[in-house]
Structure formats: structure tokens, C-alpha cells
Amino acid sequence: MPKPTDTSKILKHYEHEFQRLYGNSNGSLTILRRTAMDKFLTTGLPTPKQEDWRSTNLNSIMQAYPVASPKAELTYFDDLDFEYISNLPRIVFVNGYYTAELSDLSNLPEQMRVNSLTYLLKTDPEKLTRRLKQYPSDDVSVFTSLNTALFNSGTWIEIPDNLPESFTLQLINITKPTAEQQSYQLRNFIDIGENSQFNLIEQNIGLGTETYFNNIVTDLRAGRNATIKYTRIQNEAETGNHISSTLITQAADSQVESMVVSLGGQLIRNDLEFKLEGAGATGNLNGLYLARGNQLIDNHTVIDHTHPECSSNELYKGILDDDSHAVFNGKIIVQPDAQKTDARQINRNLLLSEKARVNTNPQLEIYADDVKCAHGSTIGQLDSDALFYLRSRGITARVAQTLMIEGFAKEVLETIADETTRALITNMVNDWFVNGNNGDDS
Amino acid sequence: MIEIKDLHVSVEEKEILKGINLAIKPGELHALMGLNGSGKSTLSNIIAGRDGYTVTKGSVTWNGQDLLELSPEQRACEGIFMSFQYPVVIPGVNNMYFLKAALNAQRKYNGDEELDAMDFLTLIKEKIKEVKLDESFLHRAVNDGFSGGEKKRNEILQMITLEPRLAILDETDSGLDIDALKIVAEGVNNFRNADRGFLVITHYQRILNYMEPDRIHIMIDGRIVKSGGRNLAQKIEEQGYAWLEEPVTV
């Protein structure tokens, strides 16, 4: 792990990067970026004294990471090994660069727009300025400010109202740095129109052995009565750091279900906030995190109920081996007007080694009186009675353990309604189990 | 087939089995009765290989080899099966998948060809009829949400699928209604043959009426204090254990 540096040097570094990239421009977007940069500089990098960062060791990103500019460094013949669903449209980025050879956008519904931000930054920066001004989301995290100041890549997705049938898109971000210690500042804007159904499967895949830092901000807005499934797979390289800040804003009667699967990377920190901003909205948050070695996977979720008769249902499960560390922080806010809220939250953790640890912390802030709110969290080990039961039928200890661990994960995997998506993720999870099963047969 | 000699077992310094002698030959069905806490389940667990116990003295031999040396899975593959007094729930593990994994693990160990999914399905559909469980139980997680009686029938399903040479039934009759009791007893009776041995642990004479045991043993405080024929169960049913409280033999 890199040695921690004086944070003022890091702030200076990013200011320097800002000057390098945007110092000579003065468009309205640059003005907006400048404001975000100033906010980043005054707020500073998180410290363990801040409640939301208390248990999160950020050493591996406390370094001066140069910001990579999207360019054609690698193409399909560079042995980019990744899985995807072959018969579904996909937009593929390699190191932030939209790679047409790997993408397939031939069957998009009419009026649906999918653009790379690099393209929009060149052709229509005003559009981005308008969007950023209309929905400022800088309160999510200081890394959002950094991202607003520096983002140079990402995706713009616009789904029209009343799409006649559900549509699925794969968004694949591959990181395979061609230089040491690169940072990638990606931004995604996703707007889904009224009454439309949309499935997004996002994969963040890290390859290679260089250290890198992905700072990804996603702003998703669900129109009235829209139905959205947002699956996110984080399979970063062992040397990868991944900070994501995601804001999901829901209009009335919309239904959004997120599924965040984290199984790679040195450091993963996900800030995921759901804002239920119209009556009758439903937000479901599911997550599965698998960590080993000295990985840190940190999920901070916030569900903000602002309107009446909304419901949220959250299920996060984690499996931790070796020296790994997980953090789950689940905040549920029920604002005074959000009567008849139904909010549920469960976090379960399975520790496979003595040294693995987890901090789980539910936070309820309830300001309305007519609400149903339930939460629970557990940290446990494999049940020795169950292990003996399986072994007493002839199944070896190792296979029995694998069966039980898979059984533990299954509850979350079963929340994925779409079979193809579930199969894709189940495969990755099984690979994770197999890779870790090099130990002895005891 | 199995021979237990002067077996002493402790848990955390406390002696629970205090010199057990018991031998079961192929084809025999032995019943084991006795007060709560006398050590019946401990004896089954020792045979099945559960850890947490210390054998301080004595031996258990299985067809001439030292059984206590083997892992639980090896014992299962060697043909030992225990129906649990309290079958364990295994969340998220599909019952059919579990049964197939178990059967194939045993077949592999014994050098037999593993069954593919189709063949296994055919087999298990036959077997589950015998215990009169609905096929839907195959698709649920192991014992998850099963009623007490359903769990016991699931144990019997495992027994007749895995075809052990020695089956230990630890209170498989407890908590069963009269129909379920008949199903379990029939399951066992159909399964009896000249090569198989049984150790049936029970508190009730009722199940023994269906099973015709060769021998009945009474355990009190870690010892088998009396062994005899079928009428012993009858006497226990009528008079309880008080007349046996004084250990007569060691």
C-alpha cells in the first residue's frame, strides 16, 4: 500500500491538473467546474474524524493521481478479457475512451440517446452545463466535487417517455492503465422518461497490474411511473481503487431497483443515495460484496423519503475472507411529509476468517409518525452444525463450505429478476469462490 | 459390522458416556432407549463423527478398521448414516442439489460412476414417493421451513437415497403423527435387508411395534444398563425406568 502523503500536496496536485486541463478555457462549463474545484479545495479530502469516513482507510488513494485523458490507447486486439451478454446492446469504454469496435448500439429504440461525454464535451458542452445547473448534486460527496471539476469521460443516456417495451443496455467501463497511477474521472447522466422501463447493467472491470483510481459519479433520474433496474458490477483489478457516488432521484410512482455487486479492487467505496421525491415511489436497494486479501469494500447508502406512501426495501449481504474489511452504513431518512412510509433494511455479513472484520451501522432519522420502519444487521460465521450435517452425508468439508457460502449469497442473487443478468453475476460470483478455494482440504 | 468397546466420552471434562459396549451385525436392528440426557445422541454423534467430544477410553471399529480415525464424510462414504434428532436448516442450499452432491460424493469415493442430472432426477422422484413428500420439497432449501414431521421424512429420504450399510435413527419417530410414523416405519422396513444394520433410538414402544427389533438396550447415565428382547420395550412403556436406576452391570 502506498504511504500516506500530506493531503495539501494532493489538493495542490488536483488544482494543478485542473489548470492543465481547463486552465485555458472560459466557457460556462469551466466556470461551473471552477466552483466545484474550489469546493473540493475548501472541503478537503475526507479524514477519519468525519462520521462518514470513520471506518474507511483511504490511504491507497491519498496520492497524486494524474487524470487520464480519454484516447485510443487500447483496442479489441489488446486481449481485453471481460464477460458480457452478447445479444444485448452495449456501450464499451476502455480507459474512458468510447470504443466502437467493442460496442454494439445498433438496436437502440428511436429517440433514445446514448452518447459518450467526451463527444458531448466537444460538441455540446452547454447541454452538460444546463444539466449540471438544473440538478446540482454536489452534496453527495467531496469526490463528486472533484469529479465535477475534472470529469472528461462517461455516458449520457436519455430514454424518452412512454417507451413501448422494456429496454436493456450494458454500460461497460474497462480500466487497463497504460501508465502508472492514473485516475479516471467518469460521469454518467441517465434520464428516464415517464412510464418507460429501462434496465441498465453497468460493469466496471479492471485489468492489468497498474495502480489506478476510478472516481465515478452517476446521476440517474427516474420519471413519473418509470420502472428501472440498475445492476452494477464492480470487478476492479487487485490494484484498482474505485470511488463511486450515485444519486438516484425518483418521481411519483416510479420504481427503481439497484443491485450493486462488488468483488474486486483494493478499495471500493460506494455512496448510493435514493431520493424518493414523489408519492408512491418505490426504491429497492440490493447489494452483494465479496472481499478477501486486504480489500476494503465500503457501502454507504442513504434513502431519503420526502413524500408520502413511498416504500424502500434494502438487502445487502457480504462475505469476507482473509484480512478483508467491509463497511455498511445504511441511513434511512423519513421527512415530516413522508407519512405512510414503509422502509426496510437488512444487512448480513458472513466472516470466513478470524481476521476479517465488518462495521455495520444502520442510521434511522424519522421525522414523521405514521411510518413502518424495520432494520436488522448480523455478523456471523459458517454454522458448524450445518457444516457437519452436509459432511455427514459424504460431502467434503471444502465443498460443504462452498455450498453454504453460495447459499448465503443466493438470497441477494435471487432478487435479480432477469435470468440472463442473474446468470452473468452468478458466474462471476462462482469464479470468485473458485479463485479463493486454493486452500487445503481440511 | 460395528463394534463399540468400553467407550468413554467426555465433553469439556464432563464424562457423558461411561463405558459403552455394543455390537451390531449385518441384518440386525437394535433399539436404544433411555432417559433424556442419558447419552443416546452423544453415542450417535460419536459414530457419525461430530467434533467437540473427547474419547478418553475404548474403541469403535467398523468392519475391522478404527472408525474414530475417519472424517465425517469418509464415514458417510463408508456407509454410515445418521438421521438427526434435530435436522439442520441450510439456508440457500437446494435440497435436490444437496442430495445429488451427497450421492455423487459417495459414489465417487466408492469408485462408482456419478449420476448425471437426468438419472438423478428419475431416481429421486421414485424415492420421494416412498416417504410421501411432495416433489416441491426437492426445490426448497434443505429443511428450510419444513415442519418437524417433514424434516424427519426428509431424513428418511436421504437414507433410502444414500443406501447406507448402518443407519442410526435418532428419535426419527419423535413428533410424528400416526400416518407419518407409519411412513417412516415402512421406509425403514422396506429398506431392511441381510446386509444392513440399524440403531433405532426412541422413547416409544410404538415405533418398535412396526419394526421388530432384534435387541433392545436401555441407557442410563452414559451406560447401557440392560439389554434384552422386545418385551423390554413393553416393560419400559408400562413401568418406566425407575426399576433400572441402579446400574446392574458395567
Ligand SMILES: Nc1ncnc2c1ncn2[C@@H]1O[C@H](COP(=O)(O)OP(=O)(O)OP(=O)(O)O)[C@@H](O)[C@H]1O
Ligand atoms: N456439546 C455439549 N456440551 C455440553 N454438554 C453436552 C454436550 N453434548 C451433550 N451434552 C450433555 O450430555 C448429556 C447427554 O446428552 P445426549 O444429547 O446424548 O442425551 P440423549 O440421551 O440423546 O437425550 P434425549 O433423549 O433428550 O435426546 C446431556 O446432559 C447433555 O447436556
Ligand SMILES: [Mg+2]
Ligand atoms: Mg438425543
